[in-house]
Structures are given as structure tokens and as C-alpha cells.
Amino acid sequence: xxxxxNISLVGNPNSGKSSLFNQLTGLNQKVGNFPGVTVDKKTxxxxxxxxxxxxxxxxxxxxxxxxxxxxxxxxANVLLNPRxxxxxxxxxxxxxxANLKRNLLLxxxxxxxxxxxxxxxxxxxVARKQNLQIDVPLLSERLHAPVVSINARTGEGMDALKKxxxxxxxxxxxxxxxxxxxxxxxxxxxxxLTGQIKRQFGLENDYIAYQYAxxxxxxxxxxxxxxRQLERWRDDYRFQDKSLQARETVARYEVIGRIVAEAVKxxxxxQRKENFTSRLDAIFLHRIWGTVxxxxxxxxxFQAIFAWAEYPMNLIDGGIAQxxxxxxxxxxxxxxxxxxxxxxxxxxxxxxxxxxxxxxxFAFISVLEESGYMARVVFLMDRMMxxxxxxxxxxxxLISGVACAVPAVMATRSIDNWKERLITIMVTPLMSCxxxxxxxxxxxxxxxxxxxxxxxxxxQGIALMALYLLGFAAAILSAxxxxxxxxxxxxxxxxxxxxEYKMPRWANVGLTIIEKVKAFVLEAGKVIIAIAVILWVLxxxxxxxxxxxxxxxxxxxxxxxxxxxxxxxxxxARLEASYAGHFGxxxxxxxxxxxxxxxxxxxxxxxxxxxxxxxxxxSTIYSVGSDDEDTETIKERLQQExxxxxxxxxxxxxxxxxxxxxYAFAMMCMSTIAIVHRETKGWKWPIIxxxxxxxxxxxxxxxxxxxxx
Amino acid sequence: xxxxxxxADLKPGQKGIISKLQEDELTLKLLEMGCLPGTEVEMCHVxxxxxxxxxxxxxxxxxxxxxEAETILINC
Ligand SMILES: Nc1nc2c(ncn2[C@@H]2O[C@H](COP(=O)(O)OP(=O)(O)OP(=O)(O)O)[C@@H](O)[C@H]2O)c(=O)[nH]1
Numbered sequence: 001x002x003x004x005x006n007i008s009l010v011g012n013p014n015s016g017k018s019s020l021f022n023q024l025t026g027l028n029q030k031v032g033n034f035p036g037v038t039v040d041k042k043t044x045x046x047x048x049x050x051x052x053x054x055x056x057x058x059x060x061x062x063x064x065x066x067x068x069x070x071x072x073x074x075x076a077n078v079l080l081n082p083r084x085x086x087x088x089x090x091x092x093x094x095x096x097x098a099n100l101k102r103n104l105l106l107x108x109x110x111x112x113x114x115x116x117x118x119x120x121x122x123x124x125x126v127a128r129k130q131n132l133q134i135d136v137p138l139l140s141e142r143l144h145a146p147v148v149s150i151n152a153r154t155g156e157g158m159d160a161l162k163k164x165x166x167x168x169x170x171x172x173x174x175x176x177x178x179x180x181x182x183x184x185x186x187x188x189x190x191x192x193l194t195g196q197i198k199r200q201f202g203l204e205n206d207y208i209a210y211q212y213a214x215x216x217x218x219x220x221x222x223x224x225x226x227x228r229q230l231e232r233w234r235d236d237y238r239f240q241d242k243s244l245q246a247r248e249t250v251a252r253y254e255v256i257g258r259i260v261a262e263a264v265k266x267x268x269x270x271q272r273k274e275n276f277t278s279r280l281d282a283i284f285l286h287r288i289w290g291t292v293x294x295x296x297x298x299x300x301x302f303q304a305i306f307a308w309a310e311y312p313m314n315l316i317d318g319g320i321a322q323x324x325x326x327x328x329x330x331x332x333x334x335x336x337x338x339x340x341x342x343x344x345x346x347x348x349x350x351x352x353x354x355x356x357x358x359x360x361x362f363a364f365i366s367v368l369e370e371s372g373y374m375a376r377v378v379f380l381m382d383r384m385m386x387x388x389x390x391x392x393x394x395x396x397x398l399i400s401g402v403a404c405a406v407p408a409v410m411a412t413r414s415i416d417n418w419k420e421r422l423i424t425i426m427v428t429p430l431m432s433c434x435x436x437x438x439x440x441x442x443x444x445x446x447x448x449x450x451x452x453x454x455x456x457x458x459x460q461g462i463a464l465m466a467l468y469l470l471g472f473a474a475a476i477l478s479a480x481x482x483x484x485x486x487x488x489x490x491x492x493x494x495x496x497x498x499x500e501y502k503m504p505r506w507a508n509v510g511l512t513i514i515e516k517v518k519a520f521v522l523e524a525g526k527v528i529i530a531i532a533v534i535l536w537v538l539x540x541x542x543x544x545x546x547x548x549x550x551x552x553x554x555x556x557x558x559x560x561x562x563x564x565x566x567x568x569x570x571x572x573a574r575l576e577a578s579y580a581g582h583f584g585x586x587x588x589x590x591x592x593x594x595x596x597x598x599x600x601x602x603x604x605x606x607x608x609x610x611x612x613x614x615x616x617x618x619s620t621i622y623s624v625g626s627d628d629e630d631t632e633t634i635k636e637r638l639q640q641e642x643x644x645x646x647x648x649x650x651x652x653x654x655x656x657x658x659x660x661x662x663y664a665f666a667m668m669c670m671s672t673i674a675i676v677h678r679e680t681k682g683w684k685w686p687i688i689x690x691x692x693x694x695x696x697x698x699x700x701x702x703x704x705x706x707x708x709x
Numbered sequence: 710x711x712x713x714x715x716x717a718d719l720k721p722g723q724k725g726i727i728s729k730l731q732e733d734e735l736t737l738k739l740l741e742m743g744c745l746p747g748t749e750v751e752m753c754h755v756x757x758x759x760x761x762x763x764x765x766x767x768x769x770x771x772x773x774x775x776x777e778a779e780t781i782l783i784n785c
Contacts (some may be wrong), residue, residue: 063738063741063742064741066737066741068738098768098769099767099768099769101743101767101768102741102742102743102767102769105741130768242736242737245737246736246737246740249737249740249741250740250745250746253740253743253745277770278753281753281754281763281770285754285756285763287755287756287757290757291757375772378772379754379756379761379763379772380756380757382756382760382761382774383756383757383758383759383760383761384757384758392761491734491735493735493738493773493774493777494761494772494773494774494777495735495738495739495742495771495772495773495777496771496772496773497742497769497770497771497772498763498769498770498771498772499770
């Protein structure tokens, strides 16, 4: 791989970079991480000609080389470091022709670095609609770089682009240097400093040296000594980075203004205003209608996640159960088989069932993002979100949290401000994810009558909705508290382009879904499987002798019972005698104030792999038989359960509501903890999160139980 | 000119020419986004609760918070 030439795609956000990347690589792409930062690194291979293949890296979208966020920092880290594994042999700058001036800023910066640069002129169809005529040959001449017209959406111009890329790469390997040109001699602002840096670091290009002066202390590839050296020089020369950057930007725009004036003919300026986008925005950004429409879209998404995704979920669930049953019947009875079926495959099933919901959710999110609507949501919600310490960009993670916290936490990457991002990460798991639904359903069925009130509303439905609202309210309130408590500085801003509305491209939507599902299966999957196996061990083995004793006792007691019933009772007794059972009893004193016994304790422990395991564990404990996860059976069995200390039923409304509230708030999910660990790069925040959510869950459950008892 | 007006003072549909950016952490970002002195801006939309704002500058729509818009001074 490493011998293949590297090509980097660079461009403003919304310039069509991802579309071009998809066009060039198709399904030959993979998502990884840039070292040390949680920024997606998309790489793929592209067949340029029969004889040439190249590795393409999609760098994060940015407006300039001076980064304002960790995402954007990656661009400087790659382009300024010739030793970077993806340091480009050729940079393709993707440019939105309808926004030529602003897009050329980045182009001139990259060109001044002295790298071989090709300009891919995208969105010409949009520019044409706005009556912009671009003289491509003249533009190429003025920019001292090849310009290729493309349409990243339809794939037009791909052959020409590949041909030009191949030509440039071949020239480079034959020692033919690309045309050199410097648009702005920024190094001249501080000639002594850049000269010194050039000598010290052995750099050839003035502008790279100048960039070292600005960013050398932040880039990932310089050592501590080198950074200290740069800092000393900056002090010696009283280096005014901010005002120099401003001066440079203004100078660049002057040059760009002259080039654009020559190369672009603007027919009629007024026509640009009254376009499709402004007509749509009149509704979508309307103070009242805009918000109403957004809420309607939210409802549609929830409807899709809950109602439509249910069919494939049931199929997967049933399929896994059948597979396990079949394996049990086919294979000889042994521990290894049990580990395979009840440990591994059950764990795998616990991951697979969520795929439909995650796919549906990201289908919506990617359509909203592709169409340009998501930026409007950010715009509409920013003020409200900010008042509780969040950010307009927190909306997507919070919505995603309703399906699963794992992709939701990953979606916080778009939030530039660290404090706001952190708060979003900390509160997102309070949104009721779909793994809580089975628990909610069974407990509600147990204590809330299936009655219709006010003609249309079902009481159980209201209870379910109340739990979702409870989670949402807890998220907002926790955010508010963290806004005051967390002392993290950093200016938050929302200087953001609202892109033109566009019809989403379904191929891109499909690729996004595949990518998100893959990330979920890999990230959450490994944790869930690992925990499922550990839990299997804990509930299959016990202190020496005790399991056998328990089993013998049950065989004695239920001598006359049928085979199935005996089997269920044995399973239950073995579970009680296992390490998991001991653990349940061990924590019983701690959970008794909440109205739980050791049996619920075991279920709590086991649900750490994934919350929905709770129901399965309960059915094993109560000897319903774990294959039979039918709600009615478990419900009846739970209703019969007697509390040995009171003589009354175990699952009183007090206990059931206490459990409901506990699950609404508790961080009962190892995968989320793992993903928060990764996204915050340490154990500090996941531990704080685990503690605060557990305390919140415990105290609320205690209050509920005490009040209702 | 009596009081200095900023972009935040524009009503939807009103236009102005940027005269100067007040020194601020975000000045560079605004410049990079095309808010250069001498450029025309038009106020397009105001979000619920009066913040953030959406302006048209250099031919595209830019949203920014009110506090950010206040650093962009204009001549009307
Ligand atoms: N009309 C038209 N639309 C295009 C063209 N190229 C891309 N698009 C659309 O523009 C939108 C944005 O494209 P993306 O590829 O997501 O842009 P990006 O630069 O990767 O944006 P980020 O992912 O936000 O960094 C999508 O809806 C594309 O379908 C084009 O040449 N013409």
C-alpha cells in the first residue's frame, strides 16, 4: 500500500468533497482515526488507469489552514508534515464554483505551501443556475494550476480528473516539478523569523516556515524541544499571530478578488437572490413555522425508529432465538455449546437487533444533512440549547440518543467547543435509548392498566411517553447543572454556512448508513460480546460444589414435574448458586431501600452488557425458561412472585416504578462507557458520568419507592 | 455618523457595507468566511428568540450569533 501515491482531498465544508471521495473510491473505502484525535479518517483506493492506483484520503472540511477545531487541525497536521503516512503526493482542492471567492482562500493557502495542487471545480451546475460564467482556462492560468470541471454528484468529469491526476503524478515521479507560484508572500511579514525557522528545520518553502511560526506549537508532529524553540523565537520577535493572520487573509482576498473579477462573469446579480433556497428558507427558517416543521420531522423520525424498525428487529430477534434452539438441538450438550449459544450468539443477537433502528435513524440524519436542512436545525435550536450549556449542534446527538448512545456520542464530534461537546456527551445517555424499551414495556405492562383514557390515549402509552420525557428533562437539567459546575474555558461560536438546499444523493445516504452501522457493530459489538461472555461465565460457574448441590436439591423437590418444568427450575437454582447469584445477594442490602431483592440484583448486574438483557435474565431467574421471552408469560410469573418479607406481591407499583426510574437514569451500558472513554481520551469523564448517573438513578428510585410504598 | 451600527442592527431585508471588524478572537474566522471590509451584507433571517442571525455575504448564507454580528460594523 505504502508504495502507492497518496492523494489528499481538501476543501470547504459542503464543497462536495465527500461526494467526490465516494465517486473516486466507491466501496473501496474505510473509516479509521487520525492518530491521537477522534477525527474520522476516510481513506480509499482509486483505480486511475489500468496501470495506476492511488490512495485517496478525505481530509476534514475547512475554510482555511488556520484551524478552529480539532477536525480542522488535522488538515494542517497532514499538509505540513512530509513524514506523515498520508502526506500527499498531490492535493486535490475541491472548490464550490458557486462560492468561488471563499473557496479559493483555502486553495491559495495550499498552493503557497508548494505542494502539487489540482483544482477540482465542482457545483458548476449550481453556478450556472446563478448566472455565473466561469472561464476555466483563464482561471487555470491565473491560479497557476490545472483546473478540472467536475460534477461530484453525477460523476461527470471523473475521467478527465483521473487523467489529469495521473499526468501530474507521472510528471512528479519523472522529476518534473509542478508550476510554482506564491499568491501572497506572507513570509515577508516576518522575514527574520521565517528565515531562522527555515534554516533550523531544513525547510525549503517560505510559507511552510511561516505556518510553523503560527502553528508549530500545536501541530502533532514536532517534539517538545522544537516547540519550545519556536515559542522562544515567537517571543523574541514579538510575533503577532492573530493580526498577521488577519492581514494575510485580507491580502489573499485582494488577490482572489482580482482573479475572480477576470475569470467570472456575473450576469444578473438580482436573480441570485430569488432562488429555490430563499423560497424554502422563508418557511423553514420562519420563527413559528420553522419550529413547527422541525418538531413534525422529529415526530416522523421517532415514528420510524419505533414503529417501522420493529419488523426487522423482530425478525432478527426471532432468527437468533431459532438459531440457538437449532444449535442446542443439533450439537451435543456441553459447556462449550452453551458458551457458544447463550454467551456468544446471544451477545451477537443483542447487537444485531439494534441495526435496523440505527440504519433508519442515520438514513434520516444523512438525508437531512445532505439536503442542507440540518444546518437550519442548528440555526433554529442554537439559542435554546445554549441557554442550558449545549449548542445547536447538540441536537443531532440528542436525537440519535433515542436509538443508541454509541453513535450519538460519536456524533458530538461536530461540536467545536470542548465544554459544550463534553456536556453533550455527558447527558446524551440520559435520552432513553431503544435498549430500554423491553424493560419499560414489561414493567409498565405489569403495573399500569391497559386502559384508554380521554377517548384516545392509552394509559400504558402515556406511561411510556412519560419515561421518554423524563429522560429528556433529566438530560436538559443535568446539562444546566454542568454548565455552571464545569470550569472549562474556550469561546463558543456559531459562524456557519447555511448551504443551498439540494436533493440528497441516495448513494451517499446508503454509504453513510453502511458506515454508521459498521462503526456501531465494531465499537459496541466488541464490548457487548466480551461482557456477554464474562456474564455467561459468572452465571454458569459458582463456588465449588454449590451448583451441583442446588441442582440435586431441585431434582429431589420436583421429582414429578415435567421435563421442561424441571429444566426451568434447575436453571433457576443453578443461577442462584452461581457467582452471579452470590453477587446479587451481596448487593441486596444496597438495593433493598429501592424495593429490589437479590433476583433483581442479578438482573441489574447482567444488564451491564446491554440493558435489554435484563428481561432475559429475569425470565431465567423466575424459571420461565429463557427461550420463552414472551411478555405475557413473564408478566404472569412476575405477578405471582411473592415478597418473602411482606407476604404481598414482589412487583408492587412502588417497586416497578422505582425500577423504571432507575433504568431511565442509570448508565447501564458498558459500550457507552467504552465509547465515552475513547471520545474523551481518558477515564476521567466516563467515571464521572457513571458516578453521577448512578447517583441520580439511585436517589430518584429511592424517592419513588419511598413515596409510593 | 452618530452611533456605530453593526450587522446585528439590521432588520431582515436591510443591507449595509462592512466598514470595519472590531478586534475580537473571531475576527479571523469572520474574515475567512468572506466578511471583509467593503463587502455588502444583507440580513436574511432571525432565529426564534432573536439569535442567531443569518446574513447573505459574498453570495452565500452565513449564520452567526448576535454577539458575533455585533463585531461587524457597517455603513448603511
Ligand atoms: N448540484 C450539485 N450538487 C452537488 C455537486 N457535488 C456535490 N453536490 C451535493 O452537495 C451536497 C454536499 O456534498 P458533500 O459531498 O456532502 O460535501 P462535503 O464537502 O463532503 O461536505 P461535508 O461532508 O459537510 O464536509 C450533497 O447534497 C451533494 O449531493 C455538484 O457538482 N452539483
